[in-house]
Amino acid sequence: MLFEEYLGWSKTQVHLSYNLEIPEAALTLFTNALTELCTGKPIQYILGKAWFNGILLTVDKRVLIPRPETEELCAIIGANLRDNHNQNFSILDIGTGSGCISIDLKKRFPNARITGIDSSRSALEIALKNAHENHCQLELIQSDILNNEDRITLGRFNMIVSNPPYVTEIEKKLMNRNVTEYEPSQALFVSDSNPLQFYIAIADFADSHLIRPGHLFFEINERFGKEIRNLLLFCGFSEVEIIKDIHGKDRFVMAVG
Numbered sequence: 170m171l172f173e174e175y176l177g178w179s180k181t182q183v184h185l186s187y188n189l190e191i192p193e194a195a196l197t198l199f200t201n202a203l204t205e206l207c208t209g210k211p212i213q214y215i216l217g218k219a220w221f222n223g224i225l226l227t228v229d230k231r232v233l234i235p236r237p238e239t240e241e242l243c244a245i246i247g248a249n250l251r252d253n254h255n256q257n258f259s260i261l262d263i264g265t266g267s268g269c270i271s272i273d274l275k276k277r278f279p280n281a282r283i284t285g286i287d288s289s290r291s292a293l294e295i296a297l298k299n300a301h302e303n304h305c306q307l308e309l310i311q312s313d314i315l316n317n318e319d320r321i322t323l324g325r326f327n328m329i330v331s332n333p334p335y336v337t338e339i340e341k342k343l344m345n346r347n348v349t350e351y352e353p354s355q356a357l358f359v360s361d362s363n364p365l366q367f368y369i370a371i372a373d374f375a376d377s378h379l380i381r382p383g384h385l386f387f388e389i390n391e392r393f394g395k396e397i398r399n400l401l402l403f404c405g406f407s408e409v410e411i412i413k414d415i416h417g418k419d420r421f422v423m424a425v426g
């Protein structure tokens with residue numbers, strides 16, 4: 170990635186260029202980047218960008234680095250709602266972060282009205298920048314889905330999607346320092362005593378803010394698929410499906426109701 174960024178070389182070019190000397194100006198960039206990598210800093214934060222389903226996004230410590238699983242989530246939504254491609258409908262992205270989900274869905278559904286919310290104003294600054302750079306018109310609002318007063322001010326939507334914090338504190342101990350020491354903890358972790366707090370809040374919100382029949386999509390912790398499915402069935406969704414990711418783990422939930 171550094172060779173591509175600093176010298177414009179593909180992976181093949183790197184392997185064919187072992188005998189070439191790196192220019193002095195580029196060597197300084199490499200040295201600085203490698204020093205940061207040795208501290209555990211993610212390469213995406215060093216370069217200040219990440220790719221997401223072919224979309225180039227600005228990222229820094231204010232937002233999570235988009236994951237391949239979230240790319241899968243967007244693909245699942247696109248496949249299940251393909252008939253809505255040219256329809257005027259509304260989507261709410263809860264915990265938008267870098268804006269990756271909202272921007273991806275705007276590309277898939279150009280006529281959709283998409284609103285992204287996040288409790289972090291600094292994250293919304295990144296999302297706004299990414300929306301502008303990718304020529305996407307989004308509505309971005311600072312709002313905390315765990316706050317009842319914030320929830321009631323939001324409108325109603327045909328579809329709700331969220332990749333909320335779902336990694337428990339006990340799981341945090343098993344993670345690499347490039348995640349735990351650099352990425353925003355409030356976007357990743359939940360307490361061991363209340364791991365489903367965001368799913369409960371969003372299900373409650375959907376009860377009065379989802380236009381029926383409507384869709385709800387979640388990215389989830391593989392440990393809690395059955396509990397989230399039962400929660401949504403209890404909340405009145407008629408169809409709830411747990412979908413595995415490319416690694417065969419329970420990673421997504423699609424609910425219709």
